[in-house]
Amino acid sequence: MNLKKHFALLTLLFFSVVLSAQVKEKMITISFSKIPLSEAMARIEKTSGYTFFYDATQVDVKQAVSLNVKRVPVSKAVEEMLKGIDLSFEVTSTQIALFPKKSSPAQTGKTTTIIGKVVDENGEPIIGANVLVTGTTTGVITDIDGNYKLEAPFGASLQVSYIGYTTQTVKAGQKSIIKMKEDSKTLEEVVVVGYGTMKKKDLTGAVASLKASDLEKEQPKTVQDMLRTGVAGLSVGIETDTKGNSSMMVRGKNNLRATDNDKSSLEPLIVLDGVIYSGQMTDINPNDIEQIDVLKDASSTAVYGAKAANGVVLITTKKGSNTKKPVINFSGTWGLSLVNSLPEVYEGEDFINFRRDVEVSKNPSKAATGYFNNPANMSNADLANWMGNDKGDPTSIWLTRLEFTNTEVNNYLAGRLVDWRDVIYQDVALRQDYTVSVAGKKDEMSYYSSINYLKNESNVRGGGYSAIRARINLENKIQSFLTYGVNAQFTSRDEGYISNSSGNYNSLSPFGSLYEDDGVTLRQYPTGNNNQSNPLIAPAFQNKRNDIENLNAALYLKITLPLGFSIQTTYSPRFEWTNYLFHKAAASPDAGKQNGRVERKHTKDFYWQWDNMLKWNKTFGKHAFDFTFLANWEKFQRWQDEMTNENFLPTDELGYGGIGFGTTPNVSSDDIYRTGDAFMGRLHYVYDQRYLITATVRRDGYSAFGLANPRATFPAIALGWVFSEEKFLHRPDWFEYGKLRLSWGKNGNRAVGTYAAFMQLSPRKYIYVDPSTGELITANTFYASTMANPNLKWESTTSWNAGMDLTFLQGRLSTSVDVYKKITTDLLVSRELPSLIGYSSVMSNIGEVQNTGVELSLNSTNIRTDKFIWRTSLNLAYNKNKITHLYGIMEDVKDADGNVIGQREADDIKNKRFIGHDIDEIWDYKVVGIWQEEDREEAAKYGQQPGDVHLLDKDMNYKYDNTDKEFQGTRMPRLRWSMRNDFTLFKNLNISFNMYSYIGHKQSLARFTNDNALLNVTNQIKCDYWTPENRNNEYPRLANKKPAGVSYSIYKNASFLRFDNISIGYTFPKKLIEPLRIQNLNVNATMKNAGYISGWPGYDPENSDKNTPRVIYFGINLTL
Secondary structure, three states: OOHHHHHHHHHHHHHHHHOOOOOOOOEEEEEEEEEEHHHHHHHHHHHHOOEEEEOOOOOOOOOEEEEEEEEEEHHHHHHHHOOOOOEEEEEOOOEEEEEEOOOOHHHHHOEEEEEEEEEOOOOOEOOOOEEEEOOOOOEEEOOOOOEEEEEEEOOOEEEEEOOOEOOEEEEOOOEEEEEOOEOOOOOOOEEEOOOOEEEHHHOOOOEEEEEHHHOHHHOOOOHHHHHOOOOOOEEEOOOOOOOOOOOEEEOOOOOOOOOOOOOHHHOOEEEEOOEEOOOOHHHOOHHHEEEEEEEOOHHHHHHHHHHOOOOEEEEEEOOOOOOOOOEEEEEEEEEEEEOOOOOOEOOHHHHHHHHHHHHHHHOHHHHHOOOOOOHHHOOHHHHHHHHOOOOOOHHHHHHHHOOOOHHHHHHHHHOOOOOHHHHHEOOEEEEEEEEEEEEEEEOOEEEEEEEEEEEEEOOEOOOEEEEEEEEEEEEEEEEOOEEEEEEEEEEEEEOOOOOOOOOOOOOOOOOOOOEOOOOOOEOOOOOOOOOOOOOOHHHHHEEEEEEEEEEEEEEEEEEEOHHHEEEEEEEEEEEEEEEEEEEEOOOOOOOHHHOOEEEEEEEEEEEEEEEEEEEEEEEEOOEEEEEEEEEEEEEEEEEEEEEEEEOEOOOOOOHHHHHHHEOOOEEEEOOEEEEEEEEEEEEEEEEOOOEEEEEEEEEEEEOOOOOOOOEEEEEEEEEEEOHHHOHHHOOOOOEEEEEEEEEEEEEEEOOOOOOOOOOEEEEEEEEEEOOOOOOEEEEEEEEEEEEOOOOOOOEEEEEEEEEEEEEEHHHOEEEEEEEEEEEEEEEEEEEEOOHHHOOOEEEEEEEEEEEEEEEEEEEEEEEEOOOEEEEEEEEEEEEEEEEEEOOOOEEEEEOOOOOEEEEEEOOEOOOOEOEOOOOOEEEEEOEEEEOOHHHHHHHHOOOOOOOOEEEOOOOOOOOOOHHHEEEEEEOOOOEEEEEEEEEEEOOOEEEEEEEEEEEOOEEEOHHHHOOOOOOOOOOOEOOOOOOOOOOOOOOOOOOOOOOOOOOOOOEEEOOEEEEEEEEEEEEOOHHHHHHHOOOEEEEEEEEEEEEEEEOOOOOOOOOOOOOOOEEEEEEEEEEO
16 A cells, blocks of 8 residues: 555544544533522533532522523523522633622631542542642642642632643632543643743644653553654664663654664664763663653754754653652562564474475476485385485485485484474563652652662573662752752663573574483584584573663752742763673583683763753743753763683683683773763743744864864754634634744754774784894784774754644644654765775765655544543654765766766765665665576576576666666655554543554565575575475575576565554552552553564564564552
């Protein structure tokens, strides 16, 4: 299905869901006659969405009332209903307050004890809601039953607020119940925008936000889990290991350095609690996260200048609560990791048939004589003819002809098989994750602290990962103008697990042997063939410790000054210590001449940042100003020492503790030192809550760049227009909010080696004979591998973004659309140099890459009733990139007769980089199909035969060169979309599922070509292949022979739809848990990587031909 059809289908699907939404109008039509006031209020509440509030001691709800109105405002309807009744009313944003007309001012102002209860829409008590007497500092927090009690003037206004609910302002009565409504309006939400916050309605840039509370029942285990299906334009790779790290990319590929194995140059900048974070994402406990904001356009990211070309992910962790009583939370999950999408290999008789087909394909002339046929079913005469001059057991002779080793032959005859899947993998691996947190407030100090223990077993036996993660966030207001605080995170990781080697799983013969004949000693090569190693060697003969500890902290001081000014200084040190110890025993079968090896590596990293900010926030009538100035300094240092030793005498029994017993020691170091600084100014101006402008400029300095370009400037500007506030629009009631955004800006990318601009030197030792003494002298010299480039500078990305935000139906439907264009220049690329220069390469700024795209986000509350709520979010992103310039080397353009008719910039054919094409464009020989029997004569002209691959020969000259290659699509998905559906049933049962899809890309696997030179001596993943009896036109015969001098791949469509997460959770009713003094209790079950739909023939399209675990989690969340 092409992209347009996909887009149309998705849009139709979503809007068909949205159209099922129930629309609540501010105008109501209602009719009733002579019914009790209590019943009349219930009907109006159901029709209008408003909630009545009154003092039950002063309002007679049994008196009869009547009403008959059509499409009138709620206030008019209530006024009509109360005619002839001794009651007055007042309408607030969401409530209608009733009170007696005869209440005198004196009575109203008399101080009295106010008792009440705060409940949600389902009548469940809300614990910890703030109840404040408006205009005073008098306030309380609701208790575990939702009750409150305070002294206030009768009839005074009470402001009731709680996270996730709309703030209510009600009249104080002696006894009342206040019903809170869930906050469906997101315009007032606070979004982190870098060095500050801003209301969502005031944003001028492309920013996406996620609340951790919306995802907690899905039990995310990493930050990437939280982001995978939540942000349009942000792609997050699948997690396949026990640690959970995966790559991230915002708005496409914008440089030439990224590879399949190293995508670090595409990673967005991570900011943790306002401080740039250089650690690993898996060190952050998802249970500590309050909110994540993703900055995508240049205007939003410009405050981070030379670090923000790939976007910015801002993570805000939880802070202390407003309750004096500590809130204690326990979260525990237990998981089962299941082997999934592990490829099938040939076993038993299937393996023998496969090896026979290999030999038949390699030696068709012998095969024609029956040379490789199984002798078991031959007659005596046929068998004698088949044996020829060979002597011995026919079965052994047959297996030898199939190139079985003696070990394989003996094991086959003895009926011995090895289940390598069971040897290497365990079908079920256990995972566990526990977090305990405490939050509260004592006097003017708020606090949040947590500790987490994580242990994940791998499906590869012996593998795993474990960590301890702790956090403490403190903030103390010591004066009305002075606040200080600290946010600190500590992690201790154990990455020293040694697992069975899974790399040879696909090639191991089922007729191999794990052990020697003694049944104890491990065999290095299970079949005697050195192309298949024993997967148990490493855990049996190696010992390793890899302990990593790190501490991240941010210590800040904030001073509030008169006239809207404030200053803040933040010092953020980061320490990391790595202790790596490794021992490979001399007794290991693969030790060779090493006779034991020990490695000891110790690394200490120290990175600090110092941010100093001056802010001014002031409103003058319709004019609102928000100004930020930043001065930043940073420094990173690494001290790394490595010691190795081999050839241990007399023994290596002491392992890495006895490194001195080796006789060939080697010592090396790798220290790093770099510095940076920056100055930034940002002004955000709003006029009349309609017209917005944000202007930013940042000046960066970084020591890794050349002496000629140590600094760069990155400006940005953005405009916004809240057109829904214009009076001329005459917007209908169902249209709540509309805003247009336009931005331009420049960002940098400094993801380059610390010494990339300098000549790289490394020591080289050599030995020579002193001619005067005849002694052997060990000397040292330097080897220069890369040439210095004093002009090296920042990679720079200039971006344009146009967007629109819309909200409908009182927040029940919201959408954002963004269109962008990014041009990245001065690409940082390591250029290969001619050998005659003496240097192998030089880091340079070359070329230009352009990205264009469209993003769409839709959020909807489709159905909302007392017993059923259904919410949906859809994110869609289309991205296309192309190379617009490379090295600037010009070449002649010739016509068909060879005449020069112009010039063009030359492509980089060696590295397959072409101007005007995608960075990941496939340029290769096109596979037409497979040569068939009827094509034998034509195939022979290429040195091939039936069953071999048939490549397109464009000029029909019977040889292949670059002129025969074609562009065949891209390896990078064009379209990515994700959808999340959340259902709440009967108030307490929650079900959700997430899915995402990548569309429009191709991939290849080496095994598709069936030309592995070791097919005749190793095993293979089960595959399709051509035979005379089973002809196909996609996959060639085994031992396929390609044209001489040709290297090619077979590409297949890799588009897919993945069901990423299915969750079900139950929240226990408060009336059941209140007697146990429990505030909240829920249990959850989650399946991650539930399944996928794809035509890709390489198993999982995101992790081809490898185990891609499916994990089932069971969790409990308890709050005291």
